[in-house]
Amino acid sequence: MAVYERNFGRFKGALTPTGTRFLILPRYAFREVFQSKFFVAFFTLCFALPFAGLLMIYLHHNLAALKFLNLPLEQLKDALPINATFFSRGLNVQGSLCFLLALFVGPALIAPDLRNNGLPLYLSRPFNRTEYVAGKMTVLVVLMSLITWVPGLLLFFFQSYLDGAGWFGENLRIGTALFVGSWVWILLLSLVTLAVSAWVKWKPVARVTLLILFFVLSGFGQALNNALHKWWGWLFSMWAAVQNIWASLFGKEIDPDLYMPVPAAWLALTAGCLVCLWLLSRRIRAYEVVR
Amino acid sequence: MSDQSTPVIELQGLEVKLGGRQILKGLNASLTGRCIGLLGPNGAGKTTLLHTLLGFHPPSAGAARIFGHDIKAEARAIRGLMGYMPESDAFIAGMTAVRFVRLMGEISGLPSERALERAHETLFYVGLGEARYRKVDTYSLGMKQLAKLAQALVHGPRLLFLDEPTNGLDPSARERMLRLIRDIRDTGEVDIILSSHLLRDVEECCEEVLVLKNGTIATYCNLEEERRANRKFLEIEVRGGDDGSFAAAVEALGCEMAMGAKQKMKVVLPEGIEVRDLYRLAAERQVQIRKLDFKKDSLQDIFLKAMETEVQANGRI
Numbered sequence: 001m002a003v004y005e006r007n008f009g010r011f012k013g014a015l016t017p018t019g020t021r022f023l024i025l026p027r028y029a030f031r032e033v034f035q036s037k038f039f040v041a042f043f044t045l046c047f048a049l050p051f052a053g054l055l056m057i058y059l060h061h062n063l064a065a066l067k068f069l070n071l072p073l074e075q076l077k078d079a080l081p082i083n084a085t086f087f088s089r090g091l092n093v094q095g096s097l098c099f100l101l102a103l104f105v106g107p108a109l110i111a112p113d114l115r116n117n118g119l120p121l122y123l124s125r126p127f128n129r130t131e132y133v134a135g136k137m138t139v140l141v142v143l144m145s146l147i148t149w150v151p152g153l154l155l156f157f158f159q160s161y162l163d164g165a166g167w168f169g170e171n172l173r174i175g176t177a178l179f180v181g182s183w184v185w186i187l188l189l190s191l192v193t194l195a196v197s198a199w200v201k202w203k204p205v206a207r208v209t210l211l212i213l214f215f216v217l218s219g220f221g222q223a224l225n226n227a228l229h230k231w232w233g234w235l236f237s238m239w240a241a242v243q244n245i246w247a248s249l250f251g252k253e254i255d256p257d258l259y260m261p262v263p264a265a266w267l268a269l270t271a272g273c274l275v276c277l278w279l280l281s282r283r284i285r286a287y288e289v290v291r
Numbered sequence: 292m293s294d295q296s297t298p299v300i301e302l303q304g305l306e307v308k309l310g311g312r313q314i315l316k317g318l319n320a321s322l323t324g325r326c327i328g329l330l331g332p333n334g335a336g337k338t339t340l341l342h343t344l345l346g347f348h349p350p351s352a353g354a355a356r357i358f359g360h361d362i363k364a365e366a367r368a369i370r371g372l373m374g375y376m377p378e379s380d381a382f383i384a385g386m387t388a389v390r391f392v393r394l395m396g397e398i399s400g401l402p403s404e405r406a407l408e409r410a411h412e413t414l415f416y417v418g419l420g421e422a423r424y425r426k427v428d429t430y431s432l433g434m435k436q437l438a439k440l441a442q443a444l445v446h447g448p449r450l451l452f453l454d455e456p457t458n459g460l461d462p463s464a465r466e467r468m469l470r471l472i473r474d475i476r477d478t479g480e481v482d483i484i485l486s487s488h489l490l491r492d493v494e495e496c497c498e499e500v501l502v503l504k505n506g507t508i509a510t511y512c513n514l515e516e517e518r519r520a521n522r523k524f525l526e527i528e529v530r531g532g533d534d535g536s537f538a539a540a541v542e543a544l545g546c547e548m549a550m551g552a553k554q555k556m557k558v559v560l561p562e563g564i565e566v567r568d569l570y571r572l573a574a575e576r577q578v579q580i581r582k583l584d585f586k587k588d589s590l591q592d593i594f595l596k597a598m599e600t601e602v603q604a605n606g607r608i
Contacts, residue, residue, distance in 0.1 A: 008413075008416055008444055008447075008474070008475050008478055008480065008481070009447060009478070009480065010447035010449070010480050010481075011401060011405070011409065011446055011447035012447075013401075013402070013405060014402075015371075015399075015400030015401070015402075016397070016400050016401070016402055018367070018400070021397075021398065021400065024394065024397045024398060028390075028394055032385060112383070112384040112385065113383065113384075115384065116380065116381065116382050116383065116384050116428075117377065117379050117380060117381040117382075118381060118382065118383045118384070120347070120375065120377045120381055121375075121377070121381050121382075121383070121395060121442060122398060123345075123347065124345050124347075124370060124373065124375035124377075124452075125370055125371075125395070125398045125399045125446075126367045126368075126370045126371040126399065126400060127370075127398050127399075128367075285347075286342070286345070286347040287342060287347055287348075
């Protein structure tokens with residue numbers, strides 16, 4: 001751009017509202033993230049299942065379109081019902097993709113700022129620690145929302161549109177479960193990823209740490225359960241806890257191997273979130289005080 | 292720019308504890324200058340004072356005000372008025388300079404388009420115009436210092452905190468940085484607090500100096516007034532006149548005088564007495580004045596004096 005002024009001068013225009021200033025961080029972060037072709041390919045693939053679901057719902061209500069295949073269409077329709085199981089399985093797959101997304105995007109969110117002393121630059125401005133964390137978290141929340149509850153609810157409304165208002169009223173619980181269940185997983189995953197990014201400065205090590213937190217802890221929980229013949233080990237497994245919560249939200253039976261009481265699952269996830277918030281509050285500071 | 296009635300910074304018994312250790316001990320001062328130097332040996336509390344004013348560390352006792360705003364109650368409003376150039380390397384990785392400075396402008400509240408415009412302008416102003424599309428990570432130390440200055444200026448602050456701005460710079464880069472600081476000062480649009488342990492940097496840029504020692508204020512003075520107050524101190528070296536008649540004649544003129552070794556003397560000229568009177572007295576007594584210097588207290592003298600002075604319990608000398 002042409003530069004007309006080369007002097008120092010005060011800015012005399014109107015400032016942007018402080019309440020929405022944290023959204024500047026995701027705007028800048030999205031540009032960095034979508035510069036990676038690998039990420040763009042991965043993110044596009046994340047929409048494959050919702051698109052397949054859309055097709056299935058459409059065909060479920062327009063079987064005539066498949067007449068030329070000479071298949072037993074009515075039996076096919078009964079074999080693939082659009083119900084809580086359909087949406088719950090979709091959420092399971094998309095939830096797993098969220099983990100991969102967090103693995104790719106998360107470690108680069110806070111660690112580089114800490115490594116290069118970027119925090120004093122943010123926090124010496126009218127911008128506080130909460131806004132900083134909210135801004136960084138929004139990056140993950142937006143990306144994960146776009147592959148979980150947003151397409152999930154679109155499919156739910158599409159099904160309601162094709163099946164009629166009756167289906168919507170009878171299955172309102174599915175929509176609620178999709179929305180609440182997705183948010184529970186997104187918030188947990190975002191907080192864990194940010195906490196790891198704040199404490200582990202190297203991206204590869206941060207990724208390994210995330211894998212350890214999700215898989216090794218689940219393995220440890222499984223081993224504990226086997227040793228004690230109890231469910232207590234699942235308190236260490238975020239995936240088992242969220243599976244129980246999703247099952248209760250959709251009103252489905254939980255896989256007996258993953259069973260834990262739903263209140264215990266909520267407690268485990270809440271405790272996990274609080275620990276992450278504490279870790280973030282310890283780390284997101286303009287300066288470290290060396291005792 | 293501060294008007295003279297409102298101090299830029301007021302410290303009222305400000306105390307700060309970090310990690311259980313008292314770093315700042317009851318500071319009391321009212322800083323009014325346009326460019327104030329913050330001096331002190333390592334560990335005196337300069338950076339802690341800046342960080343406390345920025346709201347990074349909460350005061351454990353006392354209060355501080357910037358342009359009349361309390362640093363605890365109105366921290367956000369204060370930060371909107373300030374620009375901060377940290378001492379250590381500080382940047383956002385993976386960004387070009389223009390993007391980095393623009394981001395900082397937007398975080399300070401500039402609309403996106405204006406932030407971009409001002410990022411370009413500021414980078415040209417500090418001398419990084421040609422390198423503004425390079426990633427900050429790839430900059431040399433001197434260029435990173437300039438990028439830090441640009442991010443501190445982009446939103447047009449009223450008060451600029453510069454923490455050791457010439458750290459690690461070679462002589463020409465240092466000179467350029469000091470020229471920029473003087474230039475910013477001379478615009479009259481911004482007050483500057485320059486923290487440094489380099490006396491020459493402060494002497495070249497600042498009008499007032501606050502010297503810290505062990506977390507207390509060792510001295511606070513106006514450099515120009517100090518220089519003016521000391522204008523009539525003369526250091527004279529004479530040859531001949533061993534009988535002391537010249538010294539007696541100078542005293543008889545009404546001058547305060549102190550004899551040093553090797554026929555050196557320090558003389559304070561009272562009102563109405565000029566240097567030519569000393570030459571006349573010397574000529575009358577066959578005394579040669581070999582050397583005559585106006586002795587002004589340099590910042591180094593002020594600093595060393597402050598370091599030797601015991602500090603009272605209230606944080607003042």
